[in-house]
Amino acid sequence: MALTGSSLLRLFLFSLSCALLSALELLQSEKRYEGVQGDKIILDCKFTLAPEDTGTLDIEWFLVSPDNQQSDMTVIVFTGKPYPQEGQLKGRVDFVSPTPEDGDASIVISNLKEIDSGTYQCKVKKLPGTQNKKVTLNVYVKPAKTRCYVEGRQEIGQDLNMKCAANEGSMPLSYSWLKVSGQEKLPATATADATGGTLSVKNASQEYSGTYKCLSKNRVGTDECLVILNVVPPSNTAGIIAGAIIGTLLFILVLGILIFFCCRKQKEKKYEKEIQHEIREDVAPPKSRTSTARSYIGSNIGSNHSSLGSLSPSNMDGYSKARYNQVLSEETDRPPSQVPNYVPPKVAGPNLSRMGAIPVMIPAQSKDGSIV
Template identity: 70%
Template sequence: MALPTLLLCLSCCCWASLNALTLLAPDKKSYEGVQGSKITLECKYTLDPNDNGTLDIEWFLVAADSQQADQMIINYHMDQVYQHSGSLNNRVHFASPDPRNGDASIEIVQLQASDTGTYQCKVKKLPGSGNMKIPLTVYIKPGHTRCFIDGRPEIGNDLALKCAAKEGSAPLTYSWQKISDLGKLPATATVDPTGGILTVKNASKEYSGTYRCISQNRVGNDECLLILNVEPPANTAGIIAGAIIGTLLFLIILGLLIFCCCRKQQEKKYEKEIQHEIREDVAPPKSRTSTARSYIGSNHSSLGSLSPSNMDGYSKARYNQVPGDEQERPPSQIPSQIPSQNASFSGPKVAGPNLSRMGAIPVMIPAQHKDGSIV
C-alpha cells in the first residue's frame, strides 16, 4: 500500500508541474540588432487552470554591476501598460496588443549601442510564476569609410593605399579590389585585412586605375573609391633651385628694407642734434649802447681821479657825443649844445707833469670813431 500511494503522489506532482505557468524557450539564445533598426525580444508563456491570480508581466534591464538594482522598463498590471523613465522610454512596447493571450514579448525601436545588455522577463499569475533572461547586443554598421594614399604616386616608389571606417562595431575587416583593368591587383600588392592597408612595391605606370575598399562587420558593410595615377618623378632639382633663388631674393629685399630704415633713423637723429647744437665759432653781435656806456663810465672814472684843483678845468670840458646815448638819457641829462668833433676843452690846459705832481693819476682815454664806437 505504501508504494502505490507514493507513486500516486509523484504523478500528481508531475501533473501539477506540467500544468503550472511555464515560460517557453525562445527561438534564439541571444539577440543581435543593428543601430537604428528594431528588434523583438520573445517571451511567451502558458498558464495552468489553477493560476487564477492577477496577471503581472515585468521587463527589466539587468544592471551590469551586481551592487546596483535592475531597471524596470515596462510592465503590465491590472490590464494596464506602464512605461518607465530611462534610456528606453517611448522606445519599447509589448509586441502583442493583448499580453493576456500568452505573449509577453516586447519590441524595441530605434536601437542604440547603449541598449546592449541583458533583459529579464518575469511573468506572474498566482500561484504560478516564471522568469527568463535574454542577452541583446546592438552593433553599428560600418560608415563614413575613407580611402587615401600614403606616399608620392611616382614610378619606382613604394605606396600604401589606406582605408578606414569612422563608424562600425568591432571587429572590422577590409578588402581591396581594382575595378579597372580586369580587376587585378598589382603583382607586388599585399593586403592587411584588419588594418585596411594595400601596400604596393616599386610602383609602375600599369598600377594606375580605380580601386575600391570594402569595410564590413557582422551586420553590414561600407565602401570607398580611390583613383591612383602613377606619374614619372618630378624635376626635384629645378624645384629646389627655385626655392633657393626665391629665398635669396627674399633675404636681399629684407636686407635693403632694414638698411633704408636704419639710414632714415640716423638722418632723423642727426637733424635733432643739429637743432640743439651751440655754435662756438660765431662771435656774438656788438652792442653800441653797451660800448657807449662803458666809454662814458671810463671818462667818469678818469675825472674822478683828478685832484680838486683841476676839477674846474675838466668840468668845463665836453666829450664828443656818443650816438644813441641821447635816446637812453632822460631829457634833463641831454646837453643843450653839441660841440663839434674836433672841439677842445675851453678851460685852461694843465701839463702832464704838473698833474703828476698834483697827485693825479694819468688815464688813457680810448680813441673814438665818428660813430661813437671804441677802437
C-alpha cells in the same frame, strides 16, 4: 485489490505531474537575438494558463546585470496595465500586445543602441503558477564614416600604401579593395590586409594610377570610400633644394640692404636734429647801435680829454671841464636812440703841434679810387 503504500505514492505523483502540466507554461522561442543600431526588435515571451491559475497576473522584464554584486534593472512591468520603468530604455520599450493577459508578454525595443546588448529575463506569475526564461540580445553598429587616403610619395618607382578605416562599426570589421577606373584590376605588386585595411603597392608605375574603392564590412552592414592614385615622374629634388637656397639668400640680401639704408637714414636725421639744436659759443652777439654810439663818444671824449689835459691848466681847465660836463649831461638826459653822433671840435695845426701831435701824410685818392 487493495492498494499498497507504494502504489498510492505513485498515483499521487502522477496526479501531481498532470496538474503541473496543465498549469502556467511559457512557449518556446528564440534564445538569441541580433539587432542593428537605430532599428527595432521584438523579444518573444508567450505563455498559456491553466484553469487552476486563478491568481493575479504579473509580468516583469529585467535586464540582467553582468555583475553579480549589482541588482538587475527592471525594464517594464504589467500588473493590470503596463508600467515602463526608469533607465536606459525609458521611452523606447513597450508590450507588443495591448492585452498581455491574453498570453503574449513579448516586448518591442525601438531605436536600438549598442548599450542595449545583454541578457533579458521574462517572468510571468499567476498563482499558483510561476515561469521565467532568459534571452540574449546583441546590438551591432554598421560601418560608417569610412575614410581612404594615400600614404607615401606618388612617384614612379616608389613604394606607397593606400589605407582605409571606418570610424564607426562593431567588430569584427573586414576591408576589401577594388579598382574602379582604368584597367579595373589591382596592381600586380599590390598586397591587401583584410583586417587592417591597407593596400600596399611596391615599385609604383603610371599604369597604377586611377580611382580605388575600399569596402568596410561587418555582420550587419557595409560602407565604402574612394581614393584617387596619381603616379607621376620623380621630381627634381636637387633643383628644388637649390632654388630654395638661392631664394633664401636673395631674401636675406634684400633684407640686409633695406636695414642698412634704414639705419643710415636714421643717423642722418639724428645728425640734422643735433646740428639744429647746437649752441655756438664762439660767436659773440652783435652790439646794438646804442652801445656802439656810446663807446664811440666815450672814446672821443677820453681822447679829447687826454689831449686837452696836456695843455696848461690855466688855459684849458675851465674849457675842458665845462665841455666835458656838457657832453655827459646831454648824453645821460637823452635816450640812446636820440644821442647824436659826436663831432669833435676842430683844432688848428699849430695847436696840434703844441699838444704833441705827430703829423701824418694821407695819400689822396682820385674819384675812381686810385691813389694819387
